[in-house]
Amino acid sequence: MPDLTWGTSRAEMDRTIALMSEAGVRWVRANIGWSAVEPDGPGVYNEGWLAEIDYAVGVARRAGMEVLMPISDGVPYWASADPAKFADGGGKHWNVYYRPANTADYGRFVRFVVDRYKLQGVQAYEIWNEPNHPRFWPSGPNPAEYLPLLKAGHEAVKAGDPSATVVLGGLSRSDYSYVEKLYELGAKPYFDVLAVHPYTTADPTSCWTSGALPSMDAFCAIEQVRKTMVAHGDGEKEIWLTEYGWSSSPLAPWSVDEATQATYVAKALEKIDSYPYVGKSFYYGFRNVYWLDDNLTDWEANLGLLRTDFSPKPAYAAFRAYRPAAPAPAPAPSDPPKKKKTGRPASRSTSATQPAPSAVPTRRPARPAVSLRLVIHGAPNSSVHTLRLRAAIGAQAAATPSRRLATTARRRIVRVDFQLDGRSMGSDRSAPFAVTWKVPGALARARHSARAVAYDASGRPVARAIAVFHRTSLDAGQGTRRGVHARHVLS
Helix, strand or coil: CCCCCCCCCHHHHHHHHHHHHHCCECEEECCEEHHHHCCCCCCCCCHHHHHHHHHHHHHHHHCCCEEEEEEECCCCHHHECCCCCEEECCEEECCCCCCECCHHHHHHHHHHHHHHHHHHCCCEEEEEECCCCCCCCCCCCCHHHHHHHHHHHHHHHHHHCCCCEEEEEEEEECCHHHHHHHHHCCCHHHCCEEEEECCCCCCCCCCCEECCEECCCCHHHHHHHHHHHHHCCCCCCEEEECCCCCCCCCCCCCCCCHHHHHHHHHHHHHHHHCCCCEEEECCCCCECCHHHCCCCCCHHHHCCCECCCCCECHHHHHHHHCCCCCCCCCCCCCCCCCCCCCCCCCCECCCCCCCCCCCCCCCCCCEEEEEEEEEEECCCCCCEEEEEEEEEEEEECCCCCCHHHHHHHHHCCCEEEEEECCEEEEEECCCCEEEEEEEEHHHHCCCEEEEEEEECCCCCEEEEEEEEECCCCCCCCCCEEEEECCEEEEC
């Protein structure tokens, strides 16, 4: 799974697809975030963001890759059922992962996505992500709550493209108990493929039990998911592994070193091929999460086959080198042909490789770049602090830009939209671009992720930045300033 639709530059998208092609990848998982695409109300679309997704899908399709599109990653404020959501002078505040208040709103958005991306050849859609995990179902995992969403998504996909594949939202681990409850509730007609995320800290060829059944923490729990499907008369459907992987964070729990990561990747590919009912598998992720900057203490920061600078880990070489076992000999001409079912029919390719394009052309004009700084004001023991998120506009060039180039770049910006922790914090239409709001002291000192999108006079997004601000303490009697030159993302 690459980061094509996570706000990366087009040069990075091109480079990612080239490296995936070299590794023989034939499917990519490219999610579309509802809250980013339709933030302000039904039918009000962020055309700039859609243009970036269009490009990401296009570059993958031109490379001959199929696309699985999860429709998840956030519910917009106006559609959210979050009981704690509120709006004030600082903007709108809500948990973007909270389910929608009306599944019909989700279904309508799914239909919009299908109508748009079937034109680019997308034919597989995943309905949500890990609905059995509290991070992505904050009200508490509940199959009875997820089922109406699955049904709405299924009906919308089939109405827009009857031949498209509806994939159950990939379940955290191989959660066969959740699968059993879904079947008991009548979910069988509403998905074509069942998806799981069999993360484990162990060797994927090892297996252990929890009571009489395989432990959900073991890779082999996929087998129990399959048994559950067969028991409910659903044995004709495939299982897809829409995420799996190992972190190489040397200082984080549940991680392995880079050499072990490579070993486990190779073993997992071989194990997956031994399951005839596993149709496709998607390693998570192709590159380390770029806004976490290879943080050695963060498990999620180091799951990639590549580091954030695109340098390969040993796991990339293992993934690229893997080849499935040779198929059985072809039948004699007098024998009737037999259809062979393979374990991973479309996850790899033997086509010729192509070189990675240069990330920066030899000559390019000055273009806007954004850096983010978070400033906190308040005494250490104050119950309320003032936060100010500021976007500094500069120029992107091969070397340090001149003052003239930087000025030219800044003049292109007429508006900057801000988000903090997935929530819209408002916009500013004049330099210096910033938003200010008040929060409880404990929240001020928390770890935050921020995003800024800069627009030109035509309303086109021309630069983006994503930054993570780590936890801090407040100096006595003074505000504490935390800043980062965020990775700018050019359109």
